[in-house]
Amino acid sequence: MPVLAPGDAAQATRRPIVSNGVAAHLTTFIGSNRYMASEAPPPGPEAVYPMAFLVEQPAGSVVDSHFHEANQFQLVVAGHGTLGAHAVQPIAVHYSNAYSAYGPITAGEDGLQYLTLRNGYDRGARYLPAAREELRGVRRRFRAAVADAGPPGEAPEQATTEVLLAQAPDGLGARRHRLPPGAALQGPDPADGDGQFWVVTAGALRAADGATLPALSCAFVGPEEAPFAVTAGKAGLEVVVMQYPRWRDHVAAG
The missing domain is CATH 2.60.120.10 (Jelly Rolls)
Known part of the structure; x- marks a missing residue:
């Protein structure tokens, strides 16, 4: 069965976090993460394991370039900023393969909010240049893309x-x-x-x-x-x- 995560129910998990020196807020929708861990042991990298959480990055903050152990989408749902050289705003979608570095992520004057979505378990961001050695010997296919669809609109008359x-x-x-x-x-x-x-x-x-x-x-x-x-x-x-x-x-x- 599909895993359904209503946003109003997820709000109960919202909590302050600090990552890479950036104070932010994180709301967990699906799965466990480093800030809301499960008592069960984490699954292996071959397992399909959905993770979904909302990051609220404050105005002017910068998350340094990093990579993850799982394939990942990010969907910008509020605010403005830049992801690497790309300007992002709602509704921008970004994809990056596991072990493919991206960033930095810079929040604009009104902050930046984005859903992080993975189909495999990840222990947390590996920041560069400190974690560069972890990329050695890993055969990886880099793929990163950003698409900006513009903000949500009123319901159309036709699909x-x-x-x-x-x-x-x-x-x-x-x-x-x-x-x-x-x-x-x-x-x-x-x-x-x-x-x-x-x-x-x-x-x-x-x-x-x-x-x-x-x-x-x-x-x-x-x-x-x-x-x-x-x-x-x-x-x-x-x-x-x-x-x-x-x-x-x-x-x-x-």
Whole structure:
């Protein structure tokens, strides 16, 4: 079954954190992380393990360049700033393979808020240049992309789809769907990739089991699942669907 994470329920986990010297806030939606750990032992790098949390980075702060042990999407949902050389604002999507450094992330005058979304467990950021030695001997395929779809809008009269990251042969891709009230949407076949995250950026999403996800909620669909079928709520729906690539080069290399 898909993992559903309503944003209003996740707010109970919001807490202050300090990472790389930056004081921020983190809200956990799905999975455990270094700031909200589970009692269960962490899964291995080959396991599909969804992680989703919201980072609220304060105005003017800078998170240094770093990398992670898992493939990752980031979706900017509020504020402005830069990611490396790219200006980002809602709704910008960024993807980076495991062991592929990116950044720095600089928050603008109104701060920067972004969802971090992974399909495998990660122990936390490895900052450069201190962690550069960890990249030695790791066969990695660097891939990073930023697409800016513009801010959420009012519900359209007809369903529209916007390609943010064109789907690659390995399944990696991202699209934004905008639906009028009551319209139906079926996502891509999860078997084409290595898991999907669906993030509601406006309106509401109704799942087949009747569960409703309001704005700033997310769902994870595993690669073994059937295509995710949803309908738009009374105010319509805007949702960003992000799919991970099938292969994990960092696991094979290990």
